[in-house]
Amino acid sequence: xxxxxxxxxxxxxxxxxxxxxxxxxxxxxxxxxxxxxxxxxxxxxxxxxxxxxxxxxxxxxxxxxxxxxxxxxxxxxxxxxxxxxxxxxxxxxxxxxxxxxxxxxxxxxxxxxxxxxxxxxxxxxxxxxxxxxxxxxxxxxxxxxxxxxxxxxxxxxxxxxxxxxxxxxxxxxxxxxxxxxxxxxxxxxxxxxxxxxxxxxxxxxxxxxxxxxxxxxxxxxxxxxxxxxxxxxxxxxxxxxxxxxxxxxxxxxxxxxxxxxxxxxxxxxxxxxxxxxxxxxxxxxxxxxxxxx
Numbered sequence: 001x002x003x004x005x006x007x008x009x010x011x012x013x014x015x016x017x018x019x020x021x022x023x024x025x026x027x028x029x030x031x032x033x034x035x036x037x038x039x040x041x042x043x044x045x046x047x048x049x050x051x052x053x054x055x056x057x058x059x060x061x062x063x064x065x066x067x068x069x070x071x072x073x074x075x076x077x078x079x080x081x082x083x084x085x086x087x088x089x090x091x092x093x094x095x096x097x098x099x100x101x102x103x104x105x106x107x108x109x110x111x112x113x114x115x116x117x118x119x120x121x122x123x124x125x126x127x128x129x130x131x132x133x134x135x136x137x138x139x140x141x142x143x144x145x146x147x148x149x150x151x152x153x154x155x156x157x158x159x160x161x162x163x164x165x166x167x168x169x170x171x172x173x174x175x176x177x178x179x180x181x182x183x184x185x186x187x188x189x190x191x192x193x194x195x196x197x198x199x200x201x202x203x204x205x206x207x208x209x210x211x212x213x214x215x216x217x218x219x220x221x222x223x224x225x226x227x228x229x230x231x232x233x234x235x236x237x238x239x240x241x242x243x244x245x246x247x248x249x250x251x252x253x254x255x256x257x258x259x260x261x262x263x264x265x266x267x268x269x270x271x272x273x274x275x276x277x278x279x280x281x282x283x284x285x286x287x288x289x290x291x292x293x
Contacts, residue, residue, distance in 0.1 A: 027068065072111040072127075073099050081122045084111075088130045095132040109138040109147075116144035116160065119153035124160070134165045141171035150180040154188050167198040174204035182210040187221045200231040215243050220250040227255070233262045244292075245270050248280035251288045266292060 021027050060078050064070070072094050075084035088095060098108050112132045115123040135143050145165040148156040161167075170176050178198045181190040203209055211231040214222040223246055227233065233243050244264050247255035256276075260266070267275055274282070280289040 027071070027074075071099075072097060073114055076111055076115050076120055076123045077118070079120065079123075081126055084123055085126045088126065092130050095127060095130045096136075110136050110144070112136070112144040113138055113142075113147055116148040116153065116156050117151060119148070119151065119156055121153070121155045121159065124156050128159065128163050134160065134163060135169055137169070137171070141169075141173075143169050143171075143177070145169075145177045146171055146175075146180050149177045149186070149189055149193065150184065152184055152186045152189055154186070154192065157189055157192050161192060161196055167193055167196045168202075170202070170204070174206075176202050176204075176210075178202070178210045179204055179208070179213055182213040182219065182222055182226070183217060185219060185221065187225060190222055190225055194225070194229050200226065200229060211243070215246040218246045218249045220246055220252040220255055223247065224252070224255055227258065233259060233264060242268060242270075242276075244268070244276035245274070245279050248276035248285060248288045248292060249283050251280070251283070251285035253288060253291055256288060256291055 056078065060074070070080070070083045070087050072084060072087060075081075075087060095111060098110055109117070110133060112124065112127050112134070113136075114120075115127060134145075137143055143165065145157065145160045145167070146169075148160060167177050176198060178190070178193050178200070179202075181193055200211070201209055208216075209231065211223065211226045211233075214226060223243055227243075242259075242264060243255060244259045244266065246252075247259060266277070269275055270279070277289055277292045280286075280292065
């Protein structure tokens with residue numbers, strides 16, 4: 001809040017160096033940037049969003065005026081594209097730098113990871129001009145493409161794909177970017193990935209394909225997209241929800257019809273012992289329930 005702006009003013013007035021870093025190597029400017037974007041994320045649905053952004057801009061400007069130096073991460077978090085561009089023009093090697101800026105933000109990511117995570121498309125455009133490591137992974141084994149996909153930043157996803165980012169890299173959990181897209185409602189994001197012909201039957205460490213994840217989440221828009229792309233249909237096995245469960249819960253008669261034509265097991269049960277029919281009844285999808293009788 002305003003206590004932070006007053007504290008920054010007091011500290012700088014009393015001669016505290018703006019270059020001082022904490023035990024993790026985080027500078028005051030980086031702390032201001034990360035705190036600002038986290039607060040903006042929390043308040044983005046309220047009138048507090050603009051206030052949070054304005055406050056952090058004031059703190060950043062005050063620190064820079066006192067001599068703080070820009071770094072790629074602070075510039076990205078604060079949306080300072082011009083500063084980022086100038087910095088990389090003089091120090092292009094910074095495009096390969098890594099940092100852990102906050103315990104609630106991903107660990108040991110490159111500037112491209114952070115720009116992708118927060119959908120900073122202009123920053124991504126600047127970074128791509130300096131040939132960043134497109135497929136570098138963070139401590140969770142995720143690439144910038146994983147991050148952009150998982151958070152639904154379609155423009156960033158398209159830029160990364162156009163630049164040649166791999167759709168085949170699996171993270172620490174064995175999830176490819178296609179798996180990441182299957183856990184959201186992002187049909188456009190998944191459609192963009194499918195243009196690059198990813199492996200549809202790739203499984204993560206739990207043995208799940210992208211279609212399994214989309215089915216488990218009842219994302220029928222993604223289920224139909226994957227089926228159209230050629231993903232193999234499967235029923236529920238070993239307590240996993242299948243395509244029929246997802247379609248029944250959503251009342252998606254077209255996908256139910258397709259599943260029945262492929263002779264998927266109608267009586268298969270999900271992890272809670274429910275059949276597709278039971279899930280249709282629970283959700284009030286009476287037409288889908290009748291369809292399954």
